[in-house]
Amino acid sequence: MIKLLTEKMREYNDSVLVGIGDDAAAVTINKDSNLLAASDMFVEGSHFLLSKLSPRQLGHKALAASISDIAAMGGIPRFALISAGWPPYIDLDFTQEVYRGLQALAACFEVQVIGGDTVKSPQIILDITVLGEVKGAPVTRGGARPGDLIAVTGRLGASGAGFNLLKSPAANSLLIPPGARESLIKAHLEPYPQVEAAAVLRKGGGLGAMIDISDGLASEINHICKASGTGVLIYADKLPVDRETRGAARLLKLSWLDLALYGGEDYELLVTMAKADFTRAKEALMHKGIKLTEIGEILPATEGVLIQKEDGVFPLTAGGFNHFR
Amino acid sequence: MIKLLTEKMREYNDSVLVGIGDDAAAVTINKDSNLLAASDMFVEGSHFLLSKLSPRQLGHKALAASISDIAAMGGIPRFALISAGWPPYIDLDFTQEVYRGLQALAACFEVQVIGGDTVKSPQIILDITVLGEVKGAPVTRGGARPGDLIAVTGRLGASGAGFNLLKSPAANSLLIPPGARESLIKAHLEPYPQVEAAAVLRKGGGLGAMIDISDGLASEINHICKASGTGVLIYADKLPVDRETRGAARLLKLSWLDLALYGGEDYELLVTMAKADFTRAKEALMHKGIKLTEIGEILPATEGVLIQKEDGVFPLTAGGFNHFR
Structure with missing residues (x-):
């Protein structure tokens, strides 16, 4: 057999x-x-x-x-x-x-x-x-330096949205355009590992830390900061959460930001690099059809792990919220 | 955690x-x-x-x-x-x-x-x-040649005897000397992989095929013959089944030969080599305190996979008997 x-x-x-x-x-x-x-x-x-x-x-x-x-x-x-x-x-x-x-x-x-x-x-x-x-040397979680920017490939929250669409009553998700529904569920059930993005980023050089987003952005950011001995400031309004995910979040009465931070299983890459290297990296990935979005800045550890939202700056903890376990 | x-x-x-x-x-x-x-x-x-x-x-x-x-x-x-x-x-x-x-x-x-x-x-x-x-090249199951001898490290059937002692009512196994009981059960629960024997055999050169005995001698011999495109003749009376295992077999009303052939999980090495290489290999292993026993001969595939018992020569199939699943 x-x-x-x-x-x-x-x-x-x-x-x-x-x-x-x-x-x-x-x-x-x-x-x-x-x-x-x-x-x-x-x-x-x-x-x-x-x-x-x-x-x-x-x-x-x-x-x-x-x-x-x-x-x-x-x-x-x-x-x-x-x-x-x-x-x-x-x-x-x-x-x-x-x-x-x-x-x-x-x-x-x-x-x-x-x-x-x-x-x-x-x-x-x-x-x-x-x-x-x-x-040569692998890219670990421990290579972030204060002053680096932090960026992410692709889109965030799509897998979390797909997961919640699968859980929710069929009637609910029928309100979502079929193409969007299919795309989000596919993001959850058939995630595509960012091997090519990693190769392009690696070839460009200058990477600090890198990690894949399996447990959610908030969790992975905390892993990087802990391993690197740094803090971070993430800008919520910069997170690449697309129209499909935001639309699904509205229908499901979930926050798109929670989907992005805690949704997990996006299998995108979270990466830190010197600010001077970003434009070149972004363009190299664009040639392959892969988006790279700057979402924040690495800080000294004493600053903490923070997120800037509309109404202020807050600590960003790995747990705290949970539609996903 | x-x-x-x-x-x-x-x-x-x-x-x-x-x-x-x-x-x-x-x-x-x-x-x-x-x-x-x-x-x-x-x-x-x-x-x-x-x-x-x-x-x-x-x-x-x-x-x-x-x-x-x-x-x-x-x-x-x-x-x-x-x-x-x-x-x-x-x-x-x-x-x-x-x-x-x-x-x-x-x-x-x-x-x-x-x-x-x-x-x-x-x-x-x-x-x-x-x-x-x-x-260099690994030693596979497929390297046996007709005319090679086939040999095994250590002892056979001890793990199978230990397994059956664990299963059997306590009163039964109390009839076995405590040292023997402990040794057989240890053979089953704490098998010791033959890494050193493999290194010595490999260093000596001239190995044909090699496999570890996880599913029982009969099964592993069939694997070697199938992968090598050969037959084999095993001599039942040459199998290294020691006094402890034979004693336990008697008490448990099992055949020591069945324990050796079908018992499994002995984790000894089964190896084929040219006859001329055997004495040297045996002596090199003896220096490390490891026994190597010649148990049969590799034949052309047309001869089949055979075992010589007291009462004649029989086909040796992998399944057929089962106290062990």
Whole structure:
């Protein structure tokens, strides 16, 4: 069965010496690169409900998380190990669809599936390890310097809006233009890791810190400040929250700002750099069709982690609000 | 909490550029080595019962499986990623004990824990990925040649005997000398991966195929023959089943041969090599206190996968018998 499922995954290039089917996989990485490794575990009931996403989307989303982690270090994803637990109520068609979703996203980034494990379990479990490589030093969370600006790729809050649309009664979300509804739900169920953006940013040089937005902007900003020993001032009115997300927020009676700050799973990149480097970085990304938006400034740690809203400046804590857990 | 649990694991050497706590880990591997990767998933109820092992043994055993996989490729384990799902009925003390068991075994082999994931789940899940390295080509399952002998490290059936002792009524196992009982149960709950044996065998050169015994000798022999396109003849009377295991088998009314062939989880190495290389390999291992026993001969595929017993020669299939699932 495993063999059947993974046949498509067994078309390897030269960098794979031994793929699926032996005790361990054996691969080569570039001699001048460092190895990156990230794992993300998804458990049915804790992280997803089968009623809310297709098996193909499940495969996509589970792999996207770890690929995004590799991108956030400034790296290129290369290989994946897929450990899966399947319960008795899941049939072969379902598992094949999950692997198809995985394989389709892996193919986008030339990620080769080299191993993993398949076991019986009471509910679906997917634990995916992605191995990547980075030339020279990786970009950590700890590289922000006071005076840097902080910027974000793409748009914020779309995944959170999609999540809440999926939860809300159908009648409610029918009021949203179908295209917008589809786009927001897709942002939640089929997030696209910003590997290309990371490569462009890395190539441009001058990056301070970088992190991917998996738990929400507020949480990730706090991670950067803690690891870097800095503070920050975020400008709420600069956050790239688009018309679709704002429209959905109104209908759902949610604040668009809360969606942006706490929504999570946007899988955009949050990055700090010297102000002098921003225009060049923004233009390089624009050539690839990727938006980069300046959203604030890194401060000394003594200033704290702050957000400027319409009615004043407030501490920005990671928790505090919660439609999303 | 994760931080607390993993503090001990964060004492890294120079090969770890970024450990636990960022989006991904970053490490260096030797420039002239290939990278090995293996994952093994353990789910409470499917793979272990909390009533039968201590949390420390759980951590040990979960890590041992993947380390053994790396050894079976002729490699050196270097790094581990630990993904864990913890249910609400597990407290912090328990998880700390699991991590202590993991860490103690990791320390034996200088394996550094560089990452993973921690999530909520309905039952305990441990999915462990071990990264290793091998200079030159790895030793696969596919390298056996007709005329090679096949040999095994250590003893067989001890883990299966231990498993059945744990299952059997206490009164029954009281008939076994306490030392033997303890030794067999330890073989099952705290298997010791044969990393050193693999290194010695690899250094000696001339290896054909190698595999670790996780699913039982019969199953692993079939894997080698299938991957190598060969047959085999195993001699039942040469299998290294020691006095402790034979004694336990008698008391448990099980066949010692079945324990050796189908017991599984011995985590010994099964290896093929030219006959001319055996004495040297055996002596090199003896210097390390590790036994190597010749148990049969690789044949052309047309001969089949066979075992010579007292009463004749029989096909040796992977399944067929089962006290162990």
